Amino acid sequence: xxxxxxxxTHTLLKAVGLIEGxxxxxxxxxxxxxxxxxxxxxxxxxxxxxxTHLEGNELSKEQAQKIVAVAETRVEGAVQRSGxxxxxxxxxxxxxxxxxxxxxxxxxxxxxxxVKLNADLLCELHKLVTERILPEEEQGAYRQVQVVVSNSKxxxxxxxxxxxxxxxxxxxxxxxxxxxxxxxxxxPVLKAGxxxxxxxxxxxxxxxxGRVARAMALLSLFLDGYDVKRFFSLEEYYDADPVEYYRAxxxxxxxxxxxxxxxxxxxxxGLAIELDKIKQKVLLLSKDMQLKTKVGYQVALSxxxxxxxxxxxxxxxxxVSSDLEGVLPMVSLDTILRDLKDLVNKxxxxxxxxxxxxxxxxxx
Numbered sequence: 001x002x003x004x005x006x007x008x009t010h011t012l013l014k015a016v017g018l019i020e021g022x023x024x025x026x027x028x029x030x031x032x033x034x035x036x037x038x039x040x041x042x043x044x045x046x047x048x049x050x051x052t053h054l055e056g057n058e059l060s061k062e063q064a065q066k067i068v069a070v071a072e073t074r075v076e077g078a079v080q081r082s083g084x085x086x087x088x089x090x091x092x093x094x095x096x097x098x099x100x101x102x103x104x105x106x107x108x109x110x111x112x113x114x115v116k117l118n119a120d121l122l123c124e125l126h127k128l129v130t131e132r133i134l135p136e137e138e139q140g141a142y143r144q145v146q147v148v149v150s151n152s153k154x155x156x157x158x159x160x161x162x163x164x165x166x167x168x169x170x171x172x173x174x175x176x177x178x179x180x181x182x183x184x185x186x187x188p189v190l191k192a193g194x195x196x197x198x199x200x201x202x203x204x205x206x207x208x209x210g211r212v213a214r215a216m217a218l219l220s221l222f223l224d225g226y227d228v229k230r231f232f233s234l235e236e237y238y239d240a241d242p243v244e245y246y247r248a249x250x251x252x253x254x255x256x257x258x259x260x261x262x263x264x265x266x267x268x269x270g271l272a273i274e275l276d277k278i279k280q281k282v283l284l285l286s287k288d289m290q291l292k293t294k295v296g297y298q299v300a301l302s303x304x305x306x307x308x309x310x311x312x313x314x315x316x317x318x319x320v321s322s323d324l325e326g327v328l329p330m331v332s333l334d335t336i337l338r339d340l341k342d343l344v345n346k347x348x349x350x351x352x353x354x355x356x357x358x359x360x361x362x363x364x
Contacts, residue, residue, distance in 0.1 A: 161203035
């Protein structure tokens with residue numbers, strides 16, 4: 001049976017420790033912004049753009065965002081609604097990868113017990129990735145030809161995958177291990193890294209292997225409870241330095257033992273960096289980490305409400321509604337008063353006094 005080979009190094013332990021720390025903080029942050037949906041939207045846009053750009057897609061980030069936003073399934077409709085004009089294939093790749101990520105999001109709350117990572121699922125994801133790009137008979141079907149992996153920028157051949165006749169056997173062997181009790185002994189982050197590498201190494205299809213490998217790794221993380229609110233994008237990390245990404249993947253392929261240590265160090269470092277970026281955002285939006293203890297539950301705030309709390313902290317915990325008109329100049333007083341009332345109801349501030357003499361204070 002397949003069994004991954006790697007060493008537990010100080011670099012790996014440090015990265016996994018950072019991942020766990022960031023994950024814990026993000027999941028249990030005292031203030032969870034009401035615009036959490038915006039974080040997820042941005043993560044999807046970054047993943048779609050960088051995940052396709054990494055493999056030669058020429059759409060700009062702004063163009064990809066417009067295509068993602070219109071949620072069309074065909075190039076013609078996407079062009080009409082978004083106003084983006086580009087190569088049909090580039091547009092279709094973005095459409096397809098958005099569909100893959102949408103499908104993964106729909107598995108929220110499920111686990112590896114209810115969603116089986118197997119060859120059938122691999123082929124279904126490939127169909128989504130390559131719809132209207134490859135001929136129908138090649139969508140979700142293992143390659144029948146020998147292929148090479150080359151640098152999309154230079155054209156240089158960097159890797160020669162296994163012979164096509166070996167593909168079904170190697171895929172089955174890998175998924176047999178993945179469903180075994182042995183695989184469950186590996187840390188979920190390391191297991192996801194193994195999935196990414198092994199599917200990229202086998203290269204089961206004529207096209208779309210990178211996107212499918214990354215999607216399966218992401219799905220594995222999510223099913224194992226490492227979705228971290230779906231705020232992060234590993235693809236952005238890879239696309240920032242594609243040469244280093246491919247070099248890390250090749251480090252195992254160039255080793256007789258297929259030692260994954262170097263690749264897993266790179267993979268875990270990327271996730272640690274991405275989650276740290278999210279952690280810093282959360283910290284900025286969670287000025288008072290004692291609030292959860294005070295009110296007993298997580299508090300969902302709008303951006304305006306966060307601004308109000310920050311203004312109150314600067315004013316020694318006290319403010320009158322008229323002062324907030326200067327803090328939020330583009331917001332009506334009625335809207336400000338509704339936000340203040342909501343903060344009172346959430347137990348974060350108190351109203352004191354009546355009518356014109358009323359003012360608000362932070363809960364001690």
